[in-house]
Amino acid sequence: MKVVRSIAEVRQQVKQLRQQRSQGGGDAVVGLVPTMGFLHDGHASLMRRAKQTSDIVVISIFVNPIQFGPNEDFERYPRDEQRDLALAEREGVDVVFMPTVEDMYPAPTKTHVTVAELTDTLCGASRPGHFDGVSTVVTKLFNIVKPDEAFFGAKDAQQVAVIKQMVIDLNMDINVVACPIVREVDGLALSSRNVYLSAEEREQALVLSRSLEMIKQRVIEQPELTAGDIRSMLRSEIGTSSIAIIDYAEIMTFPQLEAMEDRAVVRDVAGEVIVALAVKFGKTRLIDNAIFSPSTLPQTVVHA
Numbered sequence: 001m002k003v004v005r006s007i008a009e010v011r012q013q014v015k016q017l018r019q020q021r022s023q024g025g026g027d028a029v030v031g032l033v034p035t036m037g038f039l040h041d042g043h044a045s046l047m048r049r050a051k052q053t054s055d056i057v058v059i060s061i062f063v064n065p066i067q068f069g070p071n072e073d074f075e076r077y078p079r080d081e082q083r084d085l086a087l088a089e090r091e092g093v094d095v096v097f098m099p100t101v102e103d104m105y106p107a108p109t110k111t112h113v114t115v116a117e118l119t120d121t122l123c124g125a126s127r128p129g130h131f132d133g134v135s136t137v138v139t140k141l142f143n144i145v146k147p148d149e150a151f152f153g154a155k156d157a158q159q160v161a162v163i164k165q166m167v168i169d170l171n172m173d174i175n176v177v178a179c180p181i182v183r184e185v186d187g188l189a190l191s192s193r194n195v196y197l198s199a200e201e202r203e204q205a206l207v208l209s210r211s212l213e214m215i216k217q218r219v220i221e222q223p224e225l226t227a228g229d230i231r232s233m234l235r236s237e238i239g240t241s242s243i244a245i246i247d248y249a250e251i252m253t254f255p256q257l258e259a260m261e262d263r264a265v266v267r268d269v270a271g272e273v274i275v276a277l278a279v280k281f282g283k284t285r286l287i288d289n290a291i292f293s294p295s296t297l298p299q300t301v302v303h304a
């Protein structure tokens, strides 16, 4: 596994591996897994998925300052280079790209990539500028590594929708693959920020996955359930935690991220919906979601 820290070096490494691994006229497939490090099994699942279809797997580890707001946790974001490298090595990654902030942003960037509309809501509304920072750094990483495919986790579902739209709109020749959320056995979605939680906060945070499961069950049991019902149920279920502070608890269409009226019957949506949560436990803001196609959920069979 090569660990490279400069843009010039990663370009050179990927080019060399592409030449070595391309055979019989077929070009080797390069897969990129962008991360901010402090790697866990959620990240590992993206690497494993990449290995299924990519001949060369590159991961980036970069805590991107321009996607953090002024009062967010850029400075204290968890970092552990040695542990990250050991995990990447175990997963059979070919190249780890760990640039410095100075290398990625030698001067403040004058160019930003903005994906409109999809970023007006959910995390885009709560974290102004966040998705411009994400789209801009992901564009830079795509231009540096030149992957054929790139892997993102469904935990950050709005990010997936935004990156997929960016790739379409800007004609980037990259297959963006969304990978399922990896959870702890008790349901908590893995996240680097879980390390901030006290034992009490971690226990209370289980309300996230619990309320998502409850909503899916209710949609199965109650065919007439409306978006408004779901919003109320989410608020009352999350309210059972004495310390949870809701940032948002929403249901929208996915991946369009269009608002649903309170009276809209969820089962009537032809495509997918996302039930999306952002909730603070103490100082830590966690996100989680469930994406499903309501019209294809099983119906409850009522036995006579």
Ligand SMILES: Nc1ncnc2c1ncn2[C@@H]1O[C@H](COP(=O)(O)OP(=O)(O)OP(=O)(O)O)[C@@H](O)[C@H]1O
Pocket: 034, 035, 036, 037, 042, 043, 045, 046, 151, 152, 153, 154, 155, 156, 179, 180, 181, 182, 183, 189, 190, 191, 192, 193, 194
């Ligand atoms: N539990 C998870 N399951 C699947 N993918 C995940 C999971 N957690 C993170 N990812 C994905 O890993 C990639 C890198 O994410 P990142 O490094 O920000 O990790 P994170 O755990 O989401 O961190 P944070 O706590 O900052 O949200 C993203 O595409 C993200 O969606």
Ligand SMILES: CC(C)(CO)[C@@H](O)C(=O)[O-]
Pocket: 034, 035, 036, 062, 064, 067, 134, 137, 138, 156, 159
């Ligand atoms: C995609 C990403 C690595 C861009 O900094 C980040 O937003 C993340 O970790 O999800």
Ligand code: BAL
Pocket: 036, 067, 068, 156
């Ligand atoms: N996983 C999303 C990166 C962020 O919260 O900034």
